[in-house]
Amino acid sequence: MTDFNRTGISPTTSDNSVVLDTDLSPVTGSTTTTTDTVGGAKQTLKDEASKLSAKATDKARSLADEGKARATGALDEFSKLMEDAAGTVDEKLGEQYGQYARSAAKAISGFSDGLRGKEVEDLLADASDFVRKSPAIAIGTAAALGFVLARIVKAGVDTDTTPSTKG
Numbered sequence: 001m002t003d004f005n006r007t008g009i010s011p012t013t014s015d016n017s018v019v020l021d022t023d024l025s026p027v028t029g030s031t032t033t034t035t036d037t038v039g040g041a042k043q044t045l046k047d048e049a050s051k052l053s054a055k056a057t058d059k060a061r062s063l064a065d066e067g068k069a070r071a072t073g074a075l076d077e078f079s080k081l082m083e084d085a086a087g088t089v090d091e092k093l094g095e096q097y098g099q100y101a102r103s104a105a106k107a108i109s110g111f112s113d114g115l116r117g118k119e120v121e122d123l124l125a126d127a128s129d130f131v132r133k134s135p136a137i138a139i140g141t142a143a144a145l146g147f148v149l150a151r152i153v154k155a156g157v158d159t160d161t162t163p164s165t166k167g
Contacts, residue, residue: 075112
């Protein structure tokens with residue numbers, strides 16, 4: 001129940017849902033001061049948002065650079081592995097097939113070197129140009145990658161939830 005009849009106290013409710021015991025005094029001063037304060041607050045918010053945006057951009061760039069370094073390292077290792085396996089392929093299947101493995105290793109190594117030589121912004125621009133020129137291939141590739149990732153995740157979830165029997 002609300003008690004509005006008492007003087008000097010703001011409305012109170014007896015059911016513990018709302019209690020307002022402070023009196024609000026009217027804002028005094030010129031509207032210019034209020035406008036200046038609001039304008040200053042807006043500018044401060046814009047400055048802080050700009051700083052946060054710059055920090056986020058720097059963090060994203062550093063993460064992308066780190067990812068690029070990891071990817072080129074993995075490609076280099078895979079290229080080396082294929083180059084090493086080419087000798088085994090020569091022995092088992094013939095020199096012609098070993099040469100295919102060497103060619104693939106060189107192509108992967110070249111791709112890795114090209115990737116290492118580009119900045120993240122250049123890679124993003126290249127990807128954007130590719131999507132603009134070949135949207136069907138880009139959509140197909142994205143769908144295929146999504147399917148593969150979904151299968152990998154599903155396989156991981158199935159493995160985790162499968163009860164092991166020891167006996």
